Amino acid sequence: MAYNPAAYEARRRGYESNYAAEGAMNAYKNFLSQQRGQRNITDLTKSYQKAAPQVVAGYGRRNLNAPNIRSGAFNAGLQDFATQSTRQQADAQRALQEDMYGYDLSSRSAQSNYQQQLLDLEAEKASQIEEDARQLLAMRAGMI
Secondary structure (H helix, E strand, O other): OOOOHHHHHHHHHHHHHHHHHHHHHHHHHHHHHHHHHHHHHHHHHHHHHHHHHHHHHHHHHOOOEEOOEEOHHHHHHHHHHHHHHHHHHHHHHHHHHHHHHHHHHHHHHHHHHHHHHHHHHHHHHHHHHHHHHHHHHHHHOOOO
């Protein structure tokens, strides 16, 4: 096969197009994941804000909380409620960060693959040019 720059350029454009499409798809997935994660965090916050008065009222109905009375059970219950809220918020935030890290890793992998494809294409092109030159020199020397 003789060196044909158009064939190599077409392959390079194909690699570039695939890389761009993969990058756009990854960016969109990242965007959707970020929205979903933020929505989950917001929903958790709202649910705990809504539940807090109900928790306090529940202790009041059992006479464990009054204007001048605060029982140990009430304090422990509020502490558990706050701990659970904080833990779930942190878990949701960590899950969102892990998703973002996964998309970043995917993006870097795609870029690495694209760069490797370009390097392989250039090496193949140089090898083909070398082979064509070898054949021309052989023809010139009368060996072929």
